[in-house]
Structures are given as C-alpha cells and as structure tokens.
Amino acid sequence: MTDAPPRERLLVIGAVVVAVLSWASAFLVIRAVANDFDPGALTLGRLAVAALALGAVQLVRGAWVPPTRREWLLLGVFGVSWFLIYNLALNAAEHELDPGTAALLVNVAPLIVALVAGTLLGEGFPRWLIIGAIVAFGGIALIGVATASGALSVVGVVLALVAAVTYAIAVLVQKPLLQRLPGLQVTLIGVAIGVAGSLPWSGSLITQLAVAPPAATAGLVYLGLVPTAVAFLAWAYALRRMPAGKLTTTTYLVPVIATVAAWPLLGEVPPPLALLGGLLCLAGVALTRLPTGVRTRDAAS
Template identity: 60%
Template structure:
C-alpha cells in the first residue's frame, strides 16, 4: 500500500498557495492605484510584458529543459494564455472602471464554482461533498463581503466584464491542469503569459502614450503587478496546481477577498465594515470545510477459516 504524502512534502505546496493568494490579493490594491493613470488595455499589456520578461529570466536561470508541447498541448496553452492571461486581465481591469470592489469580488468569484464543475466533468475529479459544501459556504462569505462594501450603483457593462473574467479564469485553470502532467510549471506559465501579452498588443500605442504622462509611482506599481502578482504568483499557482486537484485549489482563492480587505485596512487605512469581517470569517470556514477529507471506510472483516494461523 503506498504511503500517504508526508507533512514535509506538503509544506512547499502550502507555501506556494500562500504566496499566490497574498500576491493576488495585493494586485487588487495595486490595480486600484495604477488604474487611475493607465487604461485597462494598457495596464494589461504592461503587466503581462513585465511578467513575460521576469518569467523568461527565471526560466533561463533555472536551466530547466524545454519540453516541446504536442499539438493538443499547444491548443490548451492557447486557451490558458488567451483566456486567463489575456481576456481575463482586460475584462477585470475594465470591470473595475464600472463597478465597486465589492460587486466585482462577488461576480468574479463565480470562477471557483465553475472550476469545480468543469474539473468534475472534464478532469474526472468528481464532486466530493466537502468540496461542494465548502464552495457554498465560501461563496456565501463573498456575498457578505460584497454586500458590505458595494456602492450604490451597478453598471450592466461592468457585470458583463466580471462574468467574462470569471468564465475565462475557470477555463484557463481547467486547461492548465492537464498541461502540468508533462510540461514544467514554469514553462507553462511563461508560454501562457507571452501569449496573453501578444493578445494585448493592440494597446501598445496607448501604453506608450500613457507611460509618458504617468507618475513614477504608477509605473512602479505596473512593474510590481507584472513581477509579483503575475510572474511569481502564477508560477507558484502552477506549482501547486500540478500537485492538487483543480477544484480544491480553486476554492482557496475565496481567501483573496478577505485578504484584500485586510491589506486595504493595513496599507490604505480603509476600516472594513463589520459585515465584511463576518464575510471574511465565513470564507475561511468554507475553505477549511472544502479541505476536509471524507472518513475512510473501515476494511471489511474476512472471517478466518478454522485452524488458520493467527
């Protein structure tokens, strides 16, 4: 019987998840600041261009062997790169021009539910009861956060952008999972990021013009968004996804909205409403519930024959 994974072997995966969630949470704060000086398309292109350069440097330093993707893998890489890296970034940046952070968090966090459904149907991960229950509880927490922080107006176009972001996010994760069975996580992330940057090239002129007038702080924020929430966080995400079910990893992203509230409190002095704090606690409970494993069935007892050795 194979031995269960040791606690030591799970620590790097846990560390990768923590780094990913903290970096992605910080991205919301960064986008909020940089978005005042850079338009959605320019911001997406700049972020992905910086991320591509950093990822290429990391791949060169790591001296990993380049594994040639098959035709099917190129197709999955295109879905991941165009959808999750390209369209998702464009849609999310545009959504935050039309909606407040709370409403955006509620709508984009349809993504983990779609990931669990698609992974159960297409990747054979099934629908474990703890995962389904944890998804429901965590999404309820996001709803509470959204209700506590939402503004008075909701733009229909912003809602559409959020739903596009959620769908492309889910499709990208589900397409990425099979790739990690054979291709190195860093290589997958690099190809997807470069693909997303190529998709955003129509905004190259806008980026060049806006960088000339943007303050130094916004340019530094753009570099941070490309280096940390993009290059680093997507790499640690791919590392964890190669070692976890897509559905179980996806539900951990419900911790991002509470982390955004905490970072906003610490860095921007934005005191969260009491209901948002309750929602964050509910998100934590949902993620914890999703991580539970069902009780293993006791082995069936086989009656020994008379005279058998003890």
C-alpha cells in the same frame, strides 16, 4: 502531498503563501493605478514585464520540453483565458468596483471548477456541491441587489464574473499541462500569448507611460514581476504537487486579505450588501469542498 519529504511540504506551503499574498496585493495595485492606465494598456504592460522576467529565467535554466499538438491547444486556451481575458476583465472591473468586491466575485471560480468537473469530468454532483452552489448563487444575488440600489456598478460585477469564469477555465487546463511540461515553461508561454493578444493596446500603453506618475509606473512593474511572474511560478509549483481542488481553496484568503487591506490603504470597503453577498459566495464555495459519501478527497486532482 502528505507523503512528500518535510522540505518539499514546506516549499509547497511557501509557494501557496507567496501566490495568495501576491494575488491579494494585485487587487489593491490594480485599483490604485486605474486612473493612470486603461485596462488594455495595463494588461499589456503587466504581461510585457512578466514576459521579460520569465524569459530571462528560462534562458538561464535552458531546459525546454517541446509541447505536443494537444498541449499547444491547451496552452492556447490557458494563455487566452487567464492572461488575456482574465486580466482585461479584472482591470476593467476595478475601474468600477472596490478591490474587496472584485476579489470576492472572482473567487467564485473554485465553484465553477467543481461544477465543470461534475459535468464534463464525470465527478457528479454530491450533496455539498449542490448546497454550496445554492448558497454561493444566493450571495451573487445579494451582490445583484447592491447593483440595483446603485451601490455597485452592474458592468463591474459582470466583468468580475467574466474574470472568475476565465480563471476557472485556466485552472482546469493548466493541471494536465503540468503533468509533463515545466511550470516555468507553461507560465512563460501563457504570458507570451497574453502579450500577443494585448498588442493592440501598445499605443495606449506608450502614451499613458509618458504621463503616468512614477508611483503608477512602479505599480505596473510590480504587477508584472510579483503577482504575475513570481506568483504564477509559485502556483504552478504547488499545483504540480497537490490536487487542484485543494489548492484552489487556498485562494479563499485572497478576497479576505484584499478587503481588509483596502480599507486602510485605499479607504475603500465593499457596500454592506455586497460584503454579505461576497461572504456567502465564499461560504458556498467552501461547502462544495466538504466530503460526501463516495466522493474521493482528491476528485479534482
């Protein structure tokens, strides 16, 4: 991105800011509407709104690049992992956890990306990756102590970690898709796959929409329009123009923003041990991005 024109650099920075702020707000809104929508209904409602918005934009733009067989396979993995399983797991986790703890756990995903890249993509295991992994898993252990003390739900922690794993899988498969396919098309197909997978909860969604207060319904619509449609388009725009590893590190800000904002807005903060463990997780993930020896700066691109 350093060789890009100034205008493009500004657009990339703006896209990253939009994605980070939108995703931080999603943790707050999911928690706020948890009493009105179950995880499956919220997933379907959020994705249906996003599909309508993205579909309208696609109709206006009109450009469609036919995916190859390999790309359809990757799109299937992308849609199921990020838009279906991730949403179901995160929505369920936030029935059990405060937004800050959920965001801290989900953001071990960059570490998972680095470990998978080291194993499957032949990028190896540099010293800082090993050190960062030890620190991050120490943080997860502290969060585990918080669950043992009853301060956190074990089920919630496990679900948040499932969300982190599916988030990491989606980032790994999205990058090659964006080499040829437009970001709008990739996001739209992924969302459509998520909608199809969450259709079993259509009855629950209709029932819960009928009794949900207007604020909760507005929250569902917001989740579909901003953290899903707008944020994922912004993310795809940035991901096409910069290495996945560097871009993923910007999401370190998501749990910080979510934790700070949840205090005045929802009156919730992570238990002390969970907060310390979450900060250790973020520190560990940050350490994995430090350069080591022959490791190239854009190894994750």
